[in-house]
Amino acid sequence: xxxxxxxxxxxxxxxxxxxxxxxxxxxxxxxxxxxxxxxxxxxxxxxxxxxxxxxxxxxxxxxxxxxxxxxxxxxxxxxxxxxxxxxxxxxxxxxxxxxxxxxxxxxxxxxxxxxxxxxxxxxxxxxxxxxxxxxxxxxxxxxxxxxxxxxxxxxxxxxxxxxxxxxxxxxxxxxxxxxxxxxxxxxxxxxxxxxxxxxxxxxxxxxxxxxxxxxxxxxxxxxxxxxxxxxxxxxxxxxxxxxxxxxxxxxxxxxxxxxxxxxxxxxxxxxxxxxxxxxxxxxxxxxxxxxxxxxxxxxxxxxxxxxxxxxxxxxxxxxxxxxxxxxxxxxxxxxxxxxxxxxxxxxxxxxxxxxxxxxxxxxxxxxxxxxxxxxxxxxxxxxxxxxxxxxxxxxxxxxxxxxxxxxxxxxxxxxxxxxxxxxxxxxxxxxxxxxxxxxxxxxxxxxxxxxxxxxxxxxxxxxxxxxxxxxxxxxxxxxxxxxxxxxxxxxxxxxxxxxxxxxxxxxxxxxxxxxxxxxxxxxxxxxxxxxxxxxxxxxxxxxxxxxxxxxxxxxxxxxxxxxxxxxxxxxxxxxxxxxxxxxxxxxxxxxxxxxxxxxxxxxxxxxxxxxxxxxxxxxxxxxxxxxxxxxxxxxxxxxxxxxxxxxxxxxxxxxxxxxxxxxxxxxxxxxxxxxxxxxxxxxxxx
Amino acid sequence: xxxxxxxxxxxxxxxxxxxxxxxxxxxxxxxxxxxxxxxxxxxxxxxxxxxxxxxxxxxxxxxxxxxxxxxxxxxxxxxxxxxxxxxxxxxxxxxxxxxxxxxxxxxxxxxxxxxxxxxxxxxxxxxxxxxxxxxxxxxxxxxxxxxxxxxxxxxxxxxxxxxxxxxxxxxxxxxxxxxxxxxxxxxxxxxxxxxxxxxxxxxxxxxxxxxxxxxxxxxxxxxxxxxxxxxxxxxxxxxxxxxxxxxxx
Numbered sequence: 001x002x003x004x005x006x007x008x009x010x011x012x013x014x015x016x017x018x019x020x021x022x023x024x025x026x027x028x029x030x031x032x033x034x035x036x037x038x039x040x041x042x043x044x045x046x047x048x049x050x051x052x053x054x055x056x057x058x059x060x061x062x063x064x065x066x067x068x069x070x071x072x073x074x075x076x077x078x079x080x081x082x083x084x085x086x087x088x089x090x091x092x093x094x095x096x097x098x099x100x101x102x103x104x105x106x107x108x109x110x111x112x113x114x115x116x117x118x119x120x121x122x123x124x125x126x127x128x129x130x131x132x133x134x135x136x137x138x139x140x141x142x143x144x145x146x147x148x149x150x151x152x153x154x155x156x157x158x159x160x161x162x163x164x165x166x167x168x169x170x171x172x173x174x175x176x177x178x179x180x181x182x183x184x185x186x187x188x189x190x191x192x193x194x195x196x197x198x199x200x201x202x203x204x205x206x207x208x209x210x211x212x213x214x215x216x217x218x219x220x221x222x223x224x225x226x227x228x229x230x231x232x233x234x235x236x237x238x239x240x241x242x243x244x245x246x247x248x249x250x251x252x253x254x255x256x257x258x259x260x261x262x263x264x265x266x267x268x269x270x271x272x273x274x275x276x277x278x279x280x281x282x283x284x285x286x287x288x289x290x291x292x293x294x295x296x297x298x299x300x301x302x303x304x305x306x307x308x309x310x311x312x313x314x315x316x317x318x319x320x321x322x323x324x325x326x327x328x329x330x331x332x333x334x335x336x337x338x339x340x341x342x343x344x345x346x347x348x349x350x351x352x353x354x355x356x357x358x359x360x361x362x363x364x365x366x367x368x369x370x371x372x373x374x375x376x377x378x379x380x381x382x383x384x385x386x387x388x389x390x391x392x393x394x395x396x397x398x399x400x401x402x403x404x405x406x407x408x409x410x411x412x413x414x415x416x417x418x419x420x421x422x423x424x425x426x427x428x429x430x431x432x433x434x435x436x437x438x439x440x441x442x443x444x445x446x447x448x449x450x451x452x453x454x455x456x457x458x459x460x461x462x463x464x465x466x467x468x469x470x471x472x473x474x475x476x477x478x479x480x481x482x483x484x485x486x487x488x489x490x491x492x493x494x495x496x497x498x499x500x501x502x503x504x505x506x507x508x509x510x511x512x513x514x515x516x517x518x519x520x521x522x523x524x525x526x527x528x529x530x531x532x533x534x535x536x537x538x539x540x541x542x543x544x545x546x547x548x549x550x551x552x553x554x555x556x557x558x559x560x561x562x563x564x565x566x567x568x569x570x571x572x573x574x575x576x577x578x579x580x581x582x583x584x585x586x587x588x589x590x591x592x593x594x595x596x597x598x599x600x601x602x603x604x605x606x607x608x609x610x611x612x613x614x615x616x617x618x619x620x621x622x623x624x625x626x627x628x629x630x631x632x633x634x635x636x637x638x639x640x641x642x643x644x645x646x647x648x649x650x651x652x653x654x655x656x657x658x659x660x661x662x663x664x665x666x667x668x669x670x671x672x673x674x675x676x677x678x679x680x681x682x683x684x685x686x
Numbered sequence: 687x688x689x690x691x692x693x694x695x696x697x698x699x700x701x702x703x704x705x706x707x708x709x710x711x712x713x714x715x716x717x718x719x720x721x722x723x724x725x726x727x728x729x730x731x732x733x734x735x736x737x738x739x740x741x742x743x744x745x746x747x748x749x750x751x752x753x754x755x756x757x758x759x760x761x762x763x764x765x766x767x768x769x770x771x772x773x774x775x776x777x778x779x780x781x782x783x784x785x786x787x788x789x790x791x792x793x794x795x796x797x798x799x800x801x802x803x804x805x806x807x808x809x810x811x812x813x814x815x816x817x818x819x820x821x822x823x824x825x826x827x828x829x830x831x832x833x834x835x836x837x838x839x840x841x842x843x844x845x846x847x848x849x850x851x852x853x854x855x856x857x858x859x860x861x862x863x864x865x866x867x868x869x870x871x872x873x874x875x876x877x878x879x880x881x882x883x884x885x886x887x888x889x890x891x892x893x894x895x896x897x898x899x900x901x902x903x904x905x906x907x908x909x910x911x912x913x914x915x916x917x918x919x920x921x922x923x924x925x926x927x928x929x930x931x932x933x934x935x
Contacts, residue, residue: 008791012780019779215775219836221741222769223792226761393742394698 001232005225009233010240013207017241023202027241031195031249036256043260049128058133061085061092064103073144080136092122098133099123114152182360188253189355192246192286193329193348196294197301197322199245203238204301209314212306217396227396231302231387238298246290285358285368292375293351297325299382306389306396328352339367345374345435381428384421416475416560418466423561426465427578430553433457435584446525447541454545462553477556478609485671486606487614493664494615497598498622499639499649499657505591506648514587522627529628538624547617554579554596555603555612563604572600595619605668607675687875688738688844689714692747695733707733709899711747715875715892717843720866722886723879724923725896731879732771732848734896738877739769739846751844765793768837771848775829778822782813782832785821786839793840800839807835811861827858834862838869845869847878851885863889883920893919895926902926 017023058080062070074082085091088100102120110117121137124130153160161167174182211217220230304321308314328349331337339353350371357367389395418426434457442449466473473479482490528534554575562571580593595616603612625631626641636642640650649657693711696704708730715721723731736742738749740760749756756763776785783804790800808817811831816824821832830850837845847866851859866889869876880886886893886907893910895902903910903926907919914925 002794004794005792008788012777012784012788015784016777016779214778215773216777218736218741218771219774219776219789220792222739222764222767222774223789224761224765224794225792397742 001226001228005229006232006236009225009230010236013203013234013237014240017203017206017237020202020206023206023241026202027199027245028248030198031245031252035249035252036259039256039260043263047263053128053132056129056132057081058099058129058136059083059097060133060137061088061097061100062103063088063100065106069107070101070103073140077140080133080140089122092124092130095124095127098127098129099137101137111148182356187333188359189352190326190329190333191253192250192290192355193293193297193352194322194326195249196242196246196290197297197325199249200238200242200294200298200301201318201322203241204298205305205308205311205314205318207234207237208302208306209308210311212308212396213310221396227390228387231390235299235302235383235386238302239294242294242298243291246294247287250286286355289351289354289368289372289375292372292379293348295379296347296375296382299379299386300325303382303386303389306386332356339371342436344370345432347375347378350374377428377431381425384425388421388425414470414472416472417564418469418471418476418557418561420562420565422465422469423558426462426553427558427582430458430461431582433461447528447537450541451545454541454549458553459549462549462557466557471557476560477552478560478603478607479556480608480610482606482608482610482614483671483675485667485674486608486611489664489667489671490602490606490611490615491618491664492667493598493602493661494618495622496657496660496664497595497615498619499653500661501591501595501619502626502641502644503649503654504594506644506646508587508590509645512587518585518587526624526627529624529630535624535628535630538628539621542624543617543620546620547613550579551599551603551609551612551616554582555599556609559600559603568604572597572604575600601665602668605672611668687715687717687752688877689750690734690738690747691749693734693737693744693749694746695730695737695742696745706899708737708744711901713894713901713904715877717873717875718870719875719891720870720889721875721877722890722893723877723896724881724883724886724893724919725879726927728898729896730899731896732773735769735771735846735848735877735879738844739767740764741769765840766843768840768842768845768847770833770837770846770850772852774833776821776832776836779820781820782817782824782828782835785832786817786835789836790839795840803839803841804835807838811835811865827854830854830858830862834865838865843875845874845876845878847876849879849881851880851882859885883918883923887919895923897927 056079060074060080061083062085064070071082074080083091083097085097085100088097088102091097092100100122102122104118104120107117119141121134121141123134150160153163211220221227301318301321304317305314308317325348328346329352332343332346332349332352333356337343337353339350339357343353344350344367354367354371434453438449438453438457440449441452463473465471466476526538529538558578559571559575562574566574576593576596576599579596579599580589580591583589583592599612599615602615603609605611622631626636631641640653691712693708694706695708696706698704711734713721723734725731733742737744738756740756740763743757743760751763751766754763776782777788780788786804786807787800790803795803804817808814811834813828813831813835816828817832821829824832834850837847845866850862850866854862863885866876866878870889878889890907892904892906894904895910903913905913910922911918914922916922916925
């Protein structure tokens, strides 16, 4: 990929987009002008309304046996006037009065006897003026009640606090920033996701379906620019414009909000509101977190839009997509939904939830990191998908409606291995599936869950993808026979490495101690091996199954896939790292990655997946036997394995294991050299 | 310079059916030669030219440009090809000059060369008046001139032109035809398709008649006429297309 070409395409697309009025209005005009304008006009209208209501005089009708005894209550009270009425309820319904005060019984007598006077206020909740009148009436009645109470108390000689044994005072400890943040957290994230999507919307269509419709795609394809460079340039444009829109919106919203806040607080003379401040740092963090989100949305939108033949058709495709991405945002926006460990991996929802936490001012660095990371993974997947689509002439040049027929299985040219991109796609998909489904299954039942994970979530998707893309199983999974020399070499290497690995585990534990409950979990798990039946299921689920399924994925489909682009050692290393990350635990990354290097080496050198399966199975089985205390006791003693966790291994054992590993590798190398030699002498025999 | 061997393209249609747009196209064109492709609409001319231009990949068969098989380095090979068809339009929101500069950069030409090439071509094709106007405001003829400049910009060894004079007035057509003749003099390899027999007679060293995805005959005008026993290219063409139907009793 030539970066210069990508840059050329990027600059041209930006220029092209900026010259399109429609996009510019949607992108820049809308946030900068429309949005504050709408909010401010709304605010002004509300202020005018509020002031008019404040200034108005509420008309009150009195319904009582002797209205004259009540009228004096209103003396000296501003903004309320008593209106004589023969039919108070009717007048209220006709909006001729704003509220009706109903008083039953002889007022003076009831008050004199020290009883409670029942006062009813009739109003119409649908009328602003009526609600205002109720408020004013209640204020007046409350003042009266207090005066009357004070009179009664003093008459009886009782102190006022006597009737209030407990005085309740509320105090809000939330900082002004948190209050503001919580309020904003409910609405802003949703708007943010929507605005980024809107920002990506037009460029994504214009640069794909729009270009198709205008008939310029073929012109572009006739140049030396590769498809990858074209996708990269176009994607970069869409991404930048989506980010620009997102940032403009965020800034515009923030500015409008600050302005509105000051207006309202001055108007209401409210000190709490006046103290409200925007959590500024939160905005900065959000900007960072938004990058992978904009990445993801841009790539997805381009993938959807490229199927369409015209701008209009693309709009039809993307609009439902726009709704689909708003759903997680809306759900996450509900008050009370929180950023749980699982929610950190739900695309879009995680950003909204993180945004909410950030606005409240409490979010650690860890969720920020995992949200960023998981979104980056999804974004990468979406981009892989987009570039895969662009590679297909049937999609890019299609004149058919909808998904081209050529994406069906029969149209794929048979290949010997996966492409690196599809290998990564497979890996990421399986990782996500295991994260949700696998952990769920293992919570339900650990052993069955493991079996389901290995066979159903690792092996099955791998085989399905290979089948669907018409990949040669034998070639891509190294399904070749293993010579006896290779069998011996692999077994020896594996077992020697296991001994070394035990010592490494002791060292590793010093640097990165494994937490108690994690250790306990493993102890409980391996305790199943104490019965013979339990041991068999354990070996089946944790040794045989991973040996077959994980090897087919990692040392089969993925290794052969990345081997297309990388040198053997780089491929082995990359796959080993991915294998380490695959175990989703920080305590297992390094040990499993090291195991992965050994397995990758064996498979590439012997040219057969079975060496990897054998070694993987042996290592796991030996580890299980050891953990379940099923190893022959004299062997354990001889290898000084009893105290390996606390003391490591003595040097002579390490030396023996080292020699064993070298001998194993030497066996594999000899058999490899033998094979290459035989092939040279007799090329047909390979 | 350009060689096609057993090129075949199959498209998938609804209901699992397949359409053979081009079957078994084999020919070669050398430098300084204009190779004409004649055939009715739907004969597969555009599909064949698209395969030669590496816009689409053949279902089977290969082609070579300058000795390099196109599927081995499709991106690099396009630097030696100028491809023009009804589907290679220009960016409406950019000016002619901007379009040319953009393509010059995509061909990795140095900025100075791009500048001087644009000036030369602008003079040759008489484009000074409209080169700084947005392409969407240009007339058909003006657009085609910019397109021709786009194809010639990097001075490719192979020119693939799909009906370059379609819908143009006589003057613009003549400019373009002269351009093709000039390229022929400069030892370029040109393959082009047309509906106009006069153009074909004027330009082509050799011709291929295409019908229903198949190349029926290849040869000079004289050879084609002689083979069909006709006086001119027009009749030869009709004869070839009608022949299979006449055979049915």
